Amino acid sequence: MWCAHEWVVIWYFYGMDVTLRQLELFLGVAEAGSFTGAAEEVLLSQPVLSRTVQQLEHAVGAKLFERTTRSLALTSEGAEFLGIARDILRTYHRGMERFAAIRAGERATVTVAALPSVAAGMLPGVFRAVLAEHPGMQLRILDGTTREVIEYVRSGVAELAIAEGGNADPHVRGQPLCEEPVLAVLPVDHPLAERASVTWHDLARQPFVAFTPSSSVRRLADLSFEQAGIRPTNVIETREVGTAAGMISAGLGVSAVPRLVLPLMAFGRLVTRPLNDPGTVRKLAVYTPRTPVLPAASAYFLHRLLHTATAEHEEE
DSSP: OOOHHHHHHHHHHHTOOOOHHHHHHHHHHHHHTSHHHHHHHHTOOHHHHHHHHHHHHHHHTSOOEEEOSSOEEEOHHHHHHHHHHHHHHHHHHHHHHHHHHHHHTTTSEEEEEEOHHHHHHTHHHHHHHHHHHOTTOEEEEEEOOHHHHHHHHHTTSOSEEEEESOOOOTTEEEEEEEEEEEEEEEETTOGGGGSSOEEHHHHHTSOEEEEOTTSHHHHHHHHHHHHHTOOOSSEEEESOHHHHHHHHHTTSOBEEEEGGGGGGGTTSOEEEEEEESSOOEEEEEEEEESOSSOOHHHHHHHHHHHHHHHHHHHHO
């Protein structure tokens, strides 16, 4: 049997004037087994339907049905043509579905830049929700510091970025996403672990595991110590969250991190406690290009991201 594409080519070269509508109506008659039943299904009068099938038979140069007053049956050529019609219509509808998916953004690629803690702690849930509804969408993650991920959006490498709020870059548009508390992170057997909560003064009296100055977590800690009017005197500095978790787990110090960072430290023997005086939160924002309209796929991802952040906030 010829495939659908081959038959389209054959009709083109032989000048057969066949339309998709004729194929659909022919298929309807063949499956219904009568013009009357098919006419009711497609909401056409029986004479119009019969005339359309006759025009199709004339176009292909073959008799497709054996008609009697009591029965209707496919001819041998009609049976062969039925398979061809199905192939052509199936190809057409699948092609249009793919085109609609492209326009709707399902098969588009969305690149999201985010802080590592956000990429690990928040984005998996958002990705799962997006792909459940649009399994054909391609998603990419670029992680980095706040400056780096916003630059990804500014340069067009990423469509969205999730980072600290308050960035004033004129080339991107930011909107609040969520707030998360900063928690004290302690070895499980540390004396401060016996308390219900601790203060920044308590942390400053201990060896403190800090992150490098480019880290958003470091800036939050420095600001909080400044507001408390104290600074830790013994600091171990590292760039990596995993290294910090190992140091704390080994009893070499304490630290303070936003809640979303904790999954990256889960391998360590650690406990967390609320931090007071001051109570510190990290404000996250989502950044997009300053364009009038986001591409459909990016706009949908942004909608799911905001919805997830709102739902998680309401559960707290």
